[in-house]
Amino acid sequence: MQCNRARELIEAYFDEELGGDDRSAISSHIASCASCTRLASDIMRTSSMVAGLGRKAAPAALVSRIRSRLDAEGREHAEPPQVPWQMPSGVVWRQAAVLAACCMLSVLVTWSVVTSSDQADRLQQEIVAAHIRSLLQDSPIQVASSDTHTVKPWFAGRVDFAPEVKDLTAEGFPLVGGRLDYVDGRRVGVLVYRRRLHVVNVFTWRARTDTETAPAFSNKNGHNLLIWTRGGIAYAAVSDLDASELQRLQTLL
């Protein structure tokens, strides 16, 4: 071993932090090298001189000072002082927590009411708009048939569910056909019925949840609208039909 390398490792050697090979190499080097022997003895001497200083012992009072600080810390956290004119901090925190919870609740309720009514309103607008658009075109249907066995398979592969298709000619609502539309950011199936000269569009799409909802009636710009959910499928019937006739169709579907 070279002196340079030995000098790098000599501290670790005396600190007993060296592994086997280096250990034996350095001890044989020290034995054979005068200057490294001198360095080794200096290191050992300084080391033992400093070790000889010993610890500065902590004053006896320090333990009790620490303990009383820890006691005070424990009291602060365990039982807040019951000073009459000062509201105990526990109560303040509880009240703050209740207040915060109330604020949070109110924010959530407002948010959900606003957004849900917004959403419902937007959906109604979109459905009515789609209904009006269908009337502006030459034909509101893409597959013309009063045969449910023609209309139903037509939807297969076009929408992600199988809409229930009923011909209600006997009840005065002849099925005209079906088409695809785009409402609320998704593809929807539309069943088109006729009542006298009125066109009824029944939009259907897969509901987000399985919850059944009763028909909700609304009127937008003179168009009557019924929206309900059944069997995981959402329905929206829209027409300029009389509300009671629209409701009758709803019961038939």
Place this chain on the structure above:
Amino acid sequence: MDQRSGFERLTLPHLDAAFNLAFWLVRSEADAQDIVQDAYLRAFRGFHGFAGADARPWLLAIVRNAAYRWLSNRRRSANVVSLDEAFGSPGDEPAEMQIASDDPTPEVHLMGEVDRDLVHRALAELPPIFREVIVLREIEGLAYREISRVTGAPIGTVMSRLARGRRELRKVLSRLMDQDKPHAV
């Protein structure tokens, strides 16, 4: 209170070690007491986060931080140079570079008997980053790995600080011995 007794059982046996380190960092018994007290309080607050088996390096690291905080506050209030400039933050090289550059300083061979008080003075003269590793190694007998945990410096840095610190200590000692000779005669 269970936590409290567990805390005392693990940390109070190291009170002397804690006080010794604080004392050597700030070089004042009164200040060291305040620092240790502060450190024990901080340690107690963080005790639930302590999962190790050996409380000593953990506790000493907290003491060390408290001591450096104290030193830095004192420096700031005294409007002196910045902490980093004076001591170097952990893992920082500049402070070490100022003391001992990479080119090997001439070795000093110590001759004759060395007075205990002289060793004390020499150690006190070293910058804190060297003083602390020497105290932790020579007085506390910590392994490099434990010193690394206390100081937050990698083991390689611990080794080089120890080597440079010891070399500086020998130099300071021999200088102090030379100064003392006229008085001795």
